[in-house]
Amino acid sequence: MPIKRLLRTLAVCLPLLVGILGGVPMKPEEIEELMHDLNAPKITVTIPGESENGDDPIDDPPDGRN
16 A cells, blocks of 8 residues: 555544544444545646647747737
8 A cells, every 4th residue: 555545544534533532423424425535536627838738839920020
């Protein structure tokens, strides 16, 4: 198991453990929903920058005007 995934799992489970030991009530359905949400894939939308669009900038216009 990669260390990043282990740390993420601990970051989620340790507060739940502290809550249980402190007496904070949480329904099993809420815990199941939380774990499901954490394992759901995330969608990321990226917009390419000017240098990533594949077009080189034109230094001089084709008709000779500046």
